Amino acid sequence: MIRGALRRLLGHPPSAAQMLDRAWRLGAAARGGPALSILPEGADWRAAPAEWIGFLAPQDRLAPHAAAAISAALAGRPDARLLFTDTAIARPGGPDPWLKPGFDPLMQEETGYAGRIAVFRRDLLDATGWRGSEAATVSAAARGLDAGALLHLPYPAVIGPERAWPASPALPAPRPMPRVSVIIPSRDRPVLIATVLRGLLEDTDTRGVPPEILVVDNGSTDPEVAALYARLRGRIRVLRHDAPFNFSAMVNHGLEAATGEALLLLNNDIEVTSPDWLAEMCACLARPGTGIVGPKLLFPDGTLQHAGVVTGLGAGHAGHPDAGSPGAALGPMGRLTHRRRLSAVTGAAMLISRACLEATGPFDAARFGIAYNDVDFCLRARALGFGVTWTPHAVLTHHESATRRRRTGAALRQFRAEKAALRALHATGTAEDPAFSPWYARRLRPELRALAALPPPRAFMPGDA
Template identity: 35%
Template sequence: MVWALAHLKEKIRRKFLGAKSIYKERGLRAFYERLIWFIVVRRNKYNSMLRYNIWLFRQKSNGEAKKSHGLTPHDLKGLAGPKISILTPTYNTELRVLKKMIQSVLDQTYTNWELCIADDNSPRPEVKEVIGEFAKRDARIRVCLRQENGHISKASNTALALATGEFVGLLDHDDELTPDALAEVVKVVQRQPNVDLIYSDEDKISKFGIRFDPHFKPDWDPELLLTQNYVCHFSVYRVSLVRDIGGFREGYEGSQDWDLLLRFSEKTAPEKIVHIPKVLYHWRAIEGSVASGSEQKPYAHMAARRAIQDYFYRNQISAVSLPGYGPLTKVRYELKSQPRVSLIVATKDRADLLERTIMGILSQRVYLNFEIVIVDNQSIEKDTLRLLESFSKNPKIKIIKFDQPFNFSKIYNYGVRVSTGEVVGLLNNDLEFVDEAWLLELVSHVVRGGVGAVGPLLLYPDGKVQHAGIVLGMAGGVAGHIFKGSVASEPGYMGRIHCLRQVSAVTGACLFVTRRAYEEVGGLDEENLAVAYNDVDFCLKLTQAGYRNIYTPFTSVIHHESATRGFDTTPEKRVRLQRESEFMKSKWNGTLEKDPYHNKNLSLNREKEIELA
């Protein structure tokens, strides 16, 4: 009882010191965001733990475990491949979990491996004794007992020096691999021999052995990697490239694997990075481990930002890494100049909405090189006509008439044609701008090399999420808005509401793109997608042309959705929506079924909450 109270007291003390440090260094807002993160994560922890274990049970009971989380004897027959060296630095590891870690490697169904353990001069002799006992039992366990403590980067490099395999996998001293982890990795190598980096999904495991908090990851996303180390565990690298870049760098302890990943990614190509959408790694959540809370190692956040800043420096990118939401980082790209931006606003009546949108654009003083093109689609209300007349006197505003039936694609294509900017912004007339630097943030991404469409976090007037990126396959099988209806101040699944990341598409309600890219893919489809899905189709065309589409949470805009023309609820509109939906499914057959930025283990049935499939 006394021990339990002392343990609780120490835990509370650590939480308090962590909170105090955040408040002192980053201010009240950062303290509030971290508090929200902590409350939401803790609140959801036990519900999600129960749901996840029910899901695991169902996977096993319906036979999916054999397909998704293991290999059949037939799969293993004749499975020959490269030697994989597993790197594990140890230090004062709890004996119980140390044994479990080593046993999880011994239990691998693929046998061509070696476990390279570098003990970082653990003061407790029994740690070295346990390691030595296992090494005597199996010659594949290679050990180096360091004579001085050098921290995790030095210890990891010592383990790397022991490696003789073609690939190295990273395994922490208190975590576990699933029995089929290496076999799944080798299957990828056999399919794609030139692969350089393989990473899998992961979950956490409690001190009682209960699995929880699965991290079902997207495919390779270098944008997301600058906000969080989503790759993390289990990651397997081609050893020659790891040695070429000098292994793990000292001074980045706590985020040394993130730093390694950033440097490694510069030496390979995206097509040589493969994601296995299966949990192959159990991250143990114990006191002092990052798995039990990111506040456990606050120095890791500083190291991560240094690693990201170094990445910018090496690649001559004008950007800065800043503290982000909760434990996340934030990236701000710097513009050396302000290219001319054409803001295309389609409207029909509703002077109140249009005035708020236009005045919101004109009132910002951060980005001044822009023009506004208002495309009036048959307005008849006197208030609107008077407003348009007054706007026509402003040299920054151009008003053009579109005297045809409503066709979103045709209206915006027309607006783009008569505009003059290097960058084009498609805007609804029911937007409310609350961030002074919203235009600067969006343009700073658009002008980066290889970027296609960019969209911000859109909020409903009540502060809930309307848009945080579009996921293929949702909303009847075409596409839908992920996190729609979620509370914007909460993190969302794995913090993704607040992560800069690649997405398959962004909404046309606020979409920015270079004129060159817009014209290259032919703009919006006027013939087949007059109203719905034209933004999704446009973004997929950009992807097909080699561009990447980006969602940024670092600016938010209030969207009074469909306030002008309403929702598709009439019989006539439903027929049109169905027709456009069928066109999308036919045109993008095979693409809509797999969104690379949405894991197949996550459901497509609900937009608001991320659920297990």
């Protein structure tokens, strides 16, 4: 009832100005919490009277009720040691909200986004010291903090000019490259399977370490496919999977046979379009704390198909919030141009470390034979502390429509059961994805929404940078 009244009052969806005004009005009701000292950037904090200390950069100013909202968010959180907020970017037509994800150590390393404003508990600041900028101080202070100590408050607490982020740096390929086992579930479709195999064997720079290619064949009858397998004998292995279609069971068949240090799940409708994609994914997987890596996927028309998966979208399940955007889209705050942590990535192209697989276990063929198996696997891995990374620097084309068929009958009933299982196991109907702002509606095409109350602070993403 309250949400409906807000829609009628503000319009649906609210504009950026309406969303900011709503947030600041909610901030006016904030009460309680510790005292704050907000100082000019770089000022000596040691004489500041408050337990919590923040720094304002030149040209930045506190938004309405910011101090009250921050203080109230810290009330009753004795383990908190660092909190950062959203930012409102000053523009000629009015401020524009920059709505941030929960703390992402990889994105912080590349962009320094977790500030404007950050507040530090005095003992943490005493231990860390000022590192020349708010971003560098946050990065240093965040190292070693546990989930309850590092919080993000989705409140636009600072108004100031836009500041360009540095370009996403190149990562050197691991030396030596790990041996990658590529698992390709497939059936018939000779043009598709020939394209993906050619891309792996001829168009991918593997840095002198050829991948182990395992095609898990689910009953192909096309003679062209049989001829292709015969031509490539010795370069690929074909594992016969003569059972009713179950994507997870096919993946598990390949994983059980794989011998590589890293395991790459690859749909048979993927096309390699640049040689360095696998080296980039391996470089990301080599980062400490990383268990899973996903690439940027484009549709054949060049629009974006996959830039990560957000849980809770699409009636409380999971979805690709940026799908359909131009392939070169920057995304909110330029996030689509930087590596970042996410809750999940698609199984159409997913690189998994051997350690992550052994800890997480196989894909769940009983509950997720058709859909959401990739989301379930990623969420189980995250719960164990493995980071899930998406990179814009590994780009592939996904001919998704070439293999997708409309679900009817038993397949539709199974799909509905798998949606229910995802909600039951991972609370995707109610839990807020830390990679996604609660100020966005939980739709497959996200838009701003008006909230009835300020969102609570939330913890950081798993995995170290």
